[in-house]
Amino acid sequence: MDDDRIEVVSERDVPLLLRLIKALAEYERLSGEVVATEALLREALFGAKPSAEAALAFVGADAVGFAVWFYNFSTFVGRPGLYLEDIFVLPEYRGRGVGRALIGHLARLAVARGCGRMEWAVLDWNEPAIRFYRQIGAQPMDGWTVYRLTGNALKNLAGV
Secondary structure, eight states: OTTOEEEEOOGGGHHHHHHHHHHHHHHTTOGGGOOOOHHHHHHHHHSSSOOOEEEEEEETTEEEEEEEEEEEEETTTTEEEEEEEEEEEOGGGTTSSHHHHHHHHHHHHHHHTTOSEEEEOOOTTOHHHHHHHHHTTOOOOTTOOOOOOOHHHHHHHHTO
């Protein structure tokens, strides 16, 4: 990435982050699922109780990628883990080391903050991402299935 850079997202960067989130959704064929707004992102990242962190990758003055993460906890390891919710680089900037720089930034944070591991999910069809993750030494968690409770099912279980 030469003189390109990774920067922690600031409040002024929220519009750039949202633009890249929408580009990720388009890439993943999930554009209709994006309900995030600048206000929601500001609250999640900078509100009274932030629930996530984010970084942007820049090539020159252009924001070309992002990562969003939060911390979970491993009862087996007895330490926090860094969960990478999303990492994305615009297709025209892939192969330049941007993704490696972003995930390297997160690895350094995880180590500095005492995390026992980093985890994330990848869509089964996303072969370029799977190859990249294997190249950096990540291993798939065979035998595990991700479950999600959302919308009415979440509300019904909550009794609301």
